[in-house]
Amino acid sequence: MLNSFEFVLADPEKSVADLSGLCLHLERYGIISEYVFASIHEVLGHLYAKECKKLIKAMELGATDTLGNDFFPGDLLKYVSNQNKFIIDYRNTIVHIVNSNKFITDDAQLKDAISAVKAMR
Secondary structure, three states, X not given: OHXXXXXXXXXXXXXXXXXXXXHXXXXXXXXXXXXXXHHHHHHHHHHOHHXXXXXXXXXXXXXOOOOOOOOOHHHHXXXXXXHHHHHHHHHHHHHHHHHXXXXXXXXXXXXXXXXXXXXOO
């Protein structure tokens, strides 16, 4: 699977911006709802729990310009050592959430989503 989109791994920051932009365009055209973003962020926050904790600490210290307690995947990318893996996980999380046509509303759904994304690696 990695070979099918190796070209996007050359610039992780651009890839994150492109994937985030794709989600925003899908929302703008009514293909996905804003709740998809929350589900994507929740899965990424659990897949990258240590990095997310560092980001939250930086947010509390005012070291980032994120809005409220929410984060953007581009913010989290800065704390991830294997950025290529993060891009793949971000992409796979979008694919899973959009294709499942469900929002994550409980721990069981979150666990299923995390397992599905890991299986796509």
